[in-house]
Amino acid sequence: MLYNLSNWNKLTEDQRNYVCYHQKLTQPFIEKHWNDLTEEQRNSACTNQKLTQAFITKHWKKLINLQRDYVCCSQKLTQAFVSKHWKKLTEHQRDLIYEYQKLTPSFMEQLMSGNIPKRVFIPTKTMRYIDMDFEEF
Structure with a gap:
């Protein structure tokens, strides 16, 4: 199942968890929503999404x-x-x-x-x- 990411703000937390784990997200999308992600969603992004070196460097300390x-x-x-x-x-x-x-x-x-x-x-x-x-x- 693929969720429409343009409706990100309307997705439930469980749906967002699913998206972060199973759907391929673009780097701009991850960057835009990073501060709003839960710890579980960030864990999934760190594991299952392709993060750029610039993004990793920017957020490493946090x-x-x-x-x-x-x-x-x-x-x-x-x-x-x-x-x-x-x-x-x-x-x-x-x-x-x-x-x-x-x-x-x-x-x-x-x-x-x-x-x-x-x-x-x-x-x-x-x-x-x-x-x-x-x-x-």
């Missing part, structure tokens, strides 16, 4: 640990995100990342050793030179 657990095993996380949050993750969340995120062996080794790489800022001008193929000149 997620409860269970929702963070769901994100760690159900969402695709970047190495930059994992590196930034690694020290504050629970042991369980770290285990979930090891198990469910497709990390490179070298990155996993860095995480396990505590040698988490810092992102180095390269100015745009420098990047332009790095990307140039000097053989064309």
Whole structure:
């Protein structure tokens, strides 16, 4: 059964729970309604919806640990995100990342050793030179 999402405000809580769990929701829809979702609906969104890295980063601090657990095993996380949050993750969340995120062996080794790489800022001008193929000149 698919519910008409344009009638979101008219759906009962049970219907909204069903939608968050079973229907594919767009990122703009999730963003628009995130603050109005119940804890159960957010849990379902963290598990069953495809959340963008930008959305996860924006809401990470406000997620409860269970929702963070769901994100760690159900969402695709970047190495930059994992590196930034690694020290504050629970042991369980770290285990979930090891198990469910497709990390490179070298990155996993860095995480396990505590040698988490810092992102180095390269100015745009420098990047332009790095990307140039000097053989064309």
